[in-house]
Amino acid sequence: MTTLIAIAGLGIICLIAEIFNLRKAIVPVSIIGLLAILGLNITELNLVGSTYYNNMIVENNYSRIFSALFIVLTTFLVALSPEFHKNHKTKISDFVAIKLFLLAGAVAMVSFGNLAMFFLGIEILSISLYILAASEPKNVSSNEAGMKYFLMGSFASGVILFGIALIYGATGSFDVETIYNTVSGGNIPGWFFIGIVLLTIGLLFKIAAVPFHFWAPDVYEGSPALTTATMSTLAKVAAMAAFFKLMKGLNHEVPGTYVTIIIIVSALSMFVGNLMALKQSNVKRMLAFSGISHAGFMLMVFLSPPTTTGVLFYYAAAYGLAGIAAFAVVLSVCGNKGNEEIYNFNGLGKTHPLMAAVLTCSLLSMAGIPIFSGFFAKFFLFGEVLRAGQVAIVIIAVVNSIISVGYYFKLILAMYTKDSTEEKQAVPFAYSVVAVVAILLNIALGLYPDLVLGYL
Amino acid sequence: MDVLIILITLLIGAAATYFAGDKLASKVATFFSLAAFGLTLYISYLQSNGVEVGFTRPWIRVPNIQLSFLADGLSLTMVLLTTALAPIIILSTFKKVQNKAKSFYGLIMLMVFAMAGTFLSGDGLLYYIFWELSLIPIYFIALIWGGGEAEARKKDVVKFFIYTFAGSLFMLVAFVYLYQKTGSFLNYHFLRLHLNGTEQFWIFFAFFIAYAIKIPIIPFHTWQANVYQKAPTAGTMLLSGIMLKMAIYSIIRWQLPIAPAPAKEYMYPLIALCIAGVIYGSILALKQQDLKKLLAYSSLAHVGLIAAGVYTLTIDGLRGAVLQMVAHGFVVVGLFYAAEIIQRRYNTTEISEMGGIRVQTPRFTSMFMILVLASVALPSTFNFVGEFEVLYSLAQTNIWFAVLGGTTIILGAFYMLRMFQQVMLGEQNTKVFADVTFGEGFVFVLIIGVLLFFGLYPKPIVNFVSPVLENIILHINTSN
Amino acid sequence: MENILQQIGIENYIYLSTLLFCVGAFGVLYRRNAIVMFMSIEIMLNAVNLLLVAFSTYHQDAAGQVFVFFSMAVAAAEVAVGLAILVAIYRNLNNIDIDSLKKLKG
């Protein structure tokens, strides 16, 4: 609870700071603030779960540790902002504040105890993203991205809302606890399950799973790079976490049809994501598709919900950190080029060995090469799914990991074998720091999964 | 004092090499690799005197992954091969202007580290991690320092990477499955498992894909020739000298003991496949116009024979395979080095552009000749010892295997002597060919020395590995 | 109060709002004018609101009606953002036909 309040407060402080011309202070303050909140949050780990506002908010390790991950990711994003927005400094407070609100939404999404809270969280997250996506009013593609995201997003919200309404109708409550008990009590009208499915679809949209993924590539490409980073890391992870919590909360046992749907969707997402990514020449777009495939991977956790909580978190963390590192490099390379075509990365290995190394590592992590946490994430996932007896989907996943190597290495090749076209310019300090720290965290997670697995 | 120190030395070596800068890199690398070799020798000495040099500490609680390094005769022999070849390979790159030297040697050391780790790991996942890790340095070495036309090279190297990576992923699935059964990745826990036929079959199959691609066994070999040709010679040496031995070692260490039933059931098809590789590789070697490609295919043939020996599941087969692995490691490195030396002088590996070199270089000729003879397993060279045992094991399984596999001594002589004739003999070549320098000769002498010594006195290695192999055979025969 | 529900029956409310929802959905699908699409989305949301209210009466539980306020507020916020984006687009393209937004694809 305190976390949520603190974050919201921090956001407001940023806005106020702007009023008092403390623009310089905004970013440092918010970063320090975030770290403080992170510390607070971590100290609260392993405390007993507590509820607030008659179950509007339920805090437990699940919510806390995911909040911690969100905060870390946001910290990175905030750290990247000043450099990224250096051209219009006046807006910095808005950007930071919106990110913080977005974080608040994300936290709300994982610590809800009531569908209303969940709905609010998801809407806060989405609306902030609409704004960020369209945050370059002069840039048509930014407008387009914003528009597409907005239209489809609100459509999805409608679907979610309809689902919620049906659930409410079936159970007479928005409170997850109560719903759960009612459901396990039995004799519920048939439309309850429809409600669940509609909710699922809405969330599948948010995590950009096939066939609800079409918005993702366009929006990722059109939005400002930093926003893309936000979407592909924070937003996706948050949606996934909320999704998982919701399903665990509402289904007292996962029905077979539901499992089949999940399997199909996840298989489709993996294939579409990876195959489409092969042919992309725009890095942001490529990462969008790879994100789709990762969504497919993450969906596999639903195949044995009781045991996969830790796995989901680990995967999310690995993916998020790798994503941040990758985007930090992308920003540093394409920051002032106006596009993110792959050829911008030619010869990076010579001009900026460090950046190249970081990007390589994060790509290897996404591809699932050992010692990077991405490998362990996939590995844990496969383990759990195999235990659940779903061999087929594991094989599909393996095949997809092979395909994915194809496009990840396209980038690596560009960096190391092609020659740079233009002269090298210095990498902004913020970018390199974020990149390095993120990838180090990623590797640390790889070498010591216990760091996080212990809590779940 | 335990095996961990070898790995630490190598890892530090890799880092030190990188930070030593382009000037010093090669020397630092040499130093550390030699140090590692010394340590390996010492530890092997300890081990053979019954000192426990293994190392096991818990690493990751969930899932239960142990930092477990087992150091028995087998793994130590392989590590000895690795750390012995490492300095030789590094020495072989001297006198050759290396751009980005520090990265180059750093990567080599990193790869050596990874390979040594693969040989030592007693924990499945640790093993897998090292296995994959060893792939990354060679990928970059081949990619950045490789020769040939850039696009084609890129294509081949990426193909190689994806191909091997694909294979090993199936192995990973097998490991994960085993883990679900045991709750541990430790080798000896796997051995205690009682898997039913189907499980064993699929696990064997998953392992087989991984190893068949790495070794390579036909028809999974298509990456090999191109990569061997295009990679820088040092990389080729690492690949052919050590890396493919990882796969054969893994068959002995992991595949056979964990899933012995399919190994017994499909013994004949497996051996047949391997031997087909022998003949196929030899005949293809006859048609190569590129020296390095020819050596690649000859290596394909030899390795096929080794694999065949392993799959006979006889002590002779395994022992012969191990001896042959070591021998082949040295020979192939030597041969590729010879190719490299010619390439340095003539800037080509096209056989057609060579010939008439012997007139100008008596020393190089004799060294090259000895290596050629060793590779066709002339008695009193190390290769003969291994090849004899392997062929003998094949004969025990089925005499025709021995006959077909034995064609390697005919075809091998055929293509090797043909190559030697076209490359070295004939009227004096118009292009000048400076005889080997002291440094170059030194490398050759080292290799030849090893080959001849163990050719006449293989006892040390035999006694070192035999107990392990006998245990493995025992396990295979006693299991269900 | 309940007699109305008894007269009509909760199912009909569900059908009605589902129908409305679908109307909205098809509006979104078939119209190309952004404003109209907004309106269709509003219809969808209001369909849901109707459903919620009906259920809250059915269950004799205020939570549903409270939720409606939430959703209205959210919808309002959404539309605000949406219109802002729309304005930006109009400035750049001088039209609000979403078919003119096909720059990003492939």
Next chain:
Amino acid sequence: MDTKLALLLLFAPFIGFLINVFTGKKLSGNLSGIIGTAAVAVSFAVTLSFFLQVSSTKEAVMVDLFQWMKLANFDVHFAFQLDQLSLLWLMFVTGIGTLIHVYSISYMHDDENIHKFFAYLNLFVFFMITLVMGNNLLIMFIGWEGVGLCSYLLIGFWYKNQDYNDAAKKAFIMNRIGDLGFLIGIFIIGYLFHSLDYTDIRTVIETGSHHIDPTWLSIAALCLFIGACGKSAQIPLYTWLPDAMAGPTPVSALIHAATMVTAGIFMITRLNYVFDLAPEVQNIIAIVGAVTSLIAASIGLVQNDIKKVLAYSTVSQLGLMFLALGLGAYEIAVFHVITHAFFKACLFLGSGSVIHAMHGEQDMRYMGGLRKVMKVTFITFLISTLAISGLPPFAGFFSKDEILMTAFHHNKPLWVIGSVASIMTAFYMFRLLYLTFYKDFRGTEEQKKHLHESPGLITFPLIVLAILAAVGGAISLPGNSWLNEYLAPVITRHAEHHHMGTTEYMLMAVAIVGALIGIGLAYAKYIKQSAVPAQDSEITGFAKVLYNKFYVDEIYTALIVKPIYALGSFFKNVTEVAISGFIFGLGKLANVLGAEGKTLQNGSIGFYLFAFVLGICSIIVYIFLAK
């Protein structure tokens, strides 16, 4: 003490090899020659001492150094055994070796790489000693392949000429084919007997300590015989030997006449107790031997290259030896090996001396009348020719006669073949003699001026060998044979001694008459009609077939080499492409799918929403269906 001496015997040539390899360049030609010769001479001296010791004590000297290989059911040691057989072999290997070294000092005098030549020769002797001395099959195999290597090196000694290199390669590979057979044989022996030591094998056979499957034993014997075929140039693996004449003449004398090619006979004699248990294999050996001797002799009839003639005569003589082996008359085979070593070495060296005088001319059609200028060469050559033609009292007569006699007693057809072969031998040898030494010189004036008798270093070995060829028969006279007594310990079943009855004398007479007929024909043709063989183009009919060696080489090329290459190109151009194409194809497929997918991602919100709704509907529908 014995050990040290044995090692000295073994390593003396090797030391010579090392010296010549490493310091050869600095040494003068003569010096390295002397070193080489000395090295072999030392071995000869040691051999002699051992020979005397053993022939008095009748106790074989055994030397066991250390374990070499370890296999599941047997170990292999570096161990040597100096018994009657090996010592006998060593005697003439080192003895003739020494002579030929002496000869080479002068013969190779002008060659820039003379030190290499002596290095290789020493190495050869070293391996030959290993082959003979080893006390188990694997040590023999070391020597076996080692001598093969040396023959490869020496045939290709003039490596600038690719044809010579081809000949060398051919020799090595054909030997390897045999070696594979040998290896398989070793495997089976090891599998059956749990040992490769001759003594162990013999004990197992004699005591019958454990059962030996006769079929497998026969297969083993057959495989070993294939090995022998390769090394001793028997059908079908003989074609390398004539080509091997590309090497310097001393090499032909030492390796391809006197010593290496007899390794096959040595091996079979060594394992006589094994072969005795495989009578059907013995028959094969006998037939192969006989046929080889006939074919080779017939080819020899029309060859014009002086060395080629000798080469084919070698093949044919080896054939006779195998005939003897096949008939179980091991002592006789050995006897013929020895006599053959004497006269054939002498003949080769003689031809070498001729070639030396003719400045490298080897075609007899351009020789003639040399007996006037080259007295010593001529006389020694004459003696050896008489010996090989089988005229008493020269050595060849006794050994060959014994063989034919045994053949007569066992198998008449073989006896006929053998006799015909020896008639032909007599013919072509005298043809050679007449063409080379009689009538008038047919070479160029230039050559005629330089004709000269060879220096002492060349003639001395000739004389020694000629004497041996003349009196060598004494070691095994019909009736009381020292050789048979001597070899008794190493040979289990003895060739029955034919008491010299009327049949025997009759056979002798037949043989002599046959030889005289051959000689007579040669005399009639080349002295009376003073015919000179036609130019290659003019040769026609059956003669042409003979002249082209029955086109065997061509047949082999067509049947074996060509197909292998064809297969190679097939693999290279079809299978390789297909396989990699398939692997690449998967990647391509993925790319194509990706490209296709791009069209789906068409950027229209309408379509996206449509897909969205479609997704919803399909899921809902599915649920209702599943219900």
